[in-house]
Amino acid sequence: MASGFTRPFEAIDHQALMRAHVPPPEYFETDWLLGPEEIEARQLERLRARARRAHDVPFFRSRWEQAGFHPDQLQCLEDLWRAPSYTVDDLRRSVEAHPPLGDYQGASIDNALEEPVRLFMSGATTGAPRPTLYTQWDREAGAILMARALYLQGVRPGDVVVNAWAYSTHNGAFAFDEALHKWLNCVVLTTGTGTVTSSRRQVELAHQYQATAILTTGDYLMHLASVAKDMGLDPKKDFNLKALPNIGDRELLEETWGVANYQSYGFHEVQWVALECPERQGLHIFEDAFVVQIVHPETGERVPDGEQGSLCITEIYKTGSPQFRYNIQDLSFLHPREQCACGSWLRRMGPFAGRADNMVKLRGVNVWPEAVGEIAMDDSRLERDYFVRAFREGNRDEMVVHVVTRADAEQHAAIAADVAARLKERLGVRIGVELAAPGELDAWTEMHSAPKPKRFRDERST
Known part of the structure; x- marks a missing residue:
């Protein structure tokens, strides 16, 4: 420890981190194949610990007291339904009442010398940006989740990857960068968006360095395909892409680039929540890190398996700012728990189907x-x-x-x-x-x- 402050690499026990959240490729040989009882027993243990920490955060303590909920009531996973949910509107009101960070953070800028933190904000696609403080544990654990997803989608240790997401106040580009560099030893070409590095130059770099993936939106990846064709390059034959971790028109992406595309889901505060395996029978939820529920978009009441509703997410892996029954208002559905043809018993959800608040x-x-x-x-x-x-x-x-x-x-x-x-x-x-x-x-x-x-x-x- 340095004199007077803790450096980020000193802030966490990396061996404990890897035991709690196994990185790839080991993850797919171990925790990916756990049985239902083991999955749910660990979920409950982590859920109860997360609730106790969240209870110390004013935003949650106040809401829970008003609803008559206390962490001690969590005796089984079903008891999570007793806790009140909240939406992005509640977070915005919190920021307005307690600027600039609100009262929902589980970490503090003032304590950064002792506990290193990073501050990122949502992309504001549905309103004012939401600030979130991440502890070093949050960043590293979140990066492991993203590394798992990238690995399953085809990225391999040591690959060259173009990161064309926007390096800004948003979490996305940095989260990908951390996952690729720290947990997959990938060489990351940090091009940023087309306004930072021209589309033509991005195509040149992907071609010259034989990148195995170009991280960006599906729409922009299709734009790069068009630019490549204008340059006399064939997206299927003249590139080394082996993974399409891009959200967009699957059929069009696969037809254009000649690589399989798997659906995934995540959001600003928690990084990657779920992704599809090659069997394409739904998106597997990382249940060592999340409990996912589906609620009615208007009433917030429980919705049966298979019926579309709003995703209500509880993360059980972070040490900083909690997300505890966060009604993110993204539409999806849950499959009943059953074993996938890939061998995993992890709960599966449907793909993102739109915004409830839109x-x-x-x-x-x-x-x-x-x-x-x-x-x-x-x-x-x-x-x-x-x-x-x-x-x-x-x-x-x-x-x-x-x-x-x-x-x-x-x-x-x-x-x-x-x-x-x-x-x-x-x-x-x-x-x-x-x-x-x-x-x-x-x-x-x-x-x-x-x-x-x-x-x-x-x-x-x-």
Whole structure:
């Protein structure tokens, strides 16, 4: 220990960390194959310990006291339902009342000499950014979770990987970097987004260094494929990609790059929660680190297995800022616990299906912008890019989807009419359609600068 402060590498016991959260590839030979009783016994032990620490955080203690909940009530995993949930709106109110960090942090900037911390913020795709403090344990354990996911998706120790995520106040790029460098010994080319390193240069680097993965959004990876073709390169034949850890149109990504794409799920505060194995029977949840529940988007009540609802996440691996029954308002569902064909008994969830808080009630019909975009783009004349706007016109709510095409202008009216008809048939409500040229939506989607593309803007209150 240095005089007067603890350096990050001194802050944790790395052997204890690796026992608690086994890194890859060993993880897939051990904890990945645990039986249900072992999985749930460990979950309960860690859940109770996490609840005791969270009880010391003012945000949670106050809410729990109001709801009549205490950590001592956690005698089994079912008892977790007794704790109140919270949403991002509660976190925003906390920040407003206790700026700039809110009262939900389980770590302190003032104590950084004794306990090193890092501060990151959400990408603000659904509102004001949320600050989160991470202890050194949180960073290292979270990096192990991400390394597991990258390994299962095809990244191997010693690989060269292009990291084209935005290095900013957001957690994403740094979390990938830490996972790759610290836990897989990968050589990371830190290109950042297209506004930092041009798309052409990113393609050159991936080709020159024979990168096995390019970490970015699926949309931007498809843009890089287009740039590569303009440079005379074939994405399938002239690159060394072996993994597609990218969220996007699976069929299009696989067809373009010739590599398997596996779905995954995670978010700012906790890194990687779940991912798909090659059997593609759902996303395996890292249950040494999480307990996942599904609740009704409006009532918060429990939803049966197989039924879509809002993800309610409890992390059981961190030592800093807790996420304890965090209703993240991402839509998905849970599979019943059963053994996957890959051999794992880990609980599985469905893929991300949109945002519960993005729902727009349009003339009595519940409409999700993500669904609008997917239906609209089901046309070979359109690119994989869209943006949805909700606005007030006259005395009623309206919605328009902006889609991208390379077709000649004389075809635009027919394309727009076809898309509008398909939306009306599938959703039962009229939605406006406007066409744009490639690149015209970039200012709205922030595709080349944001951690993930923005797809929706609610203008009804502006």
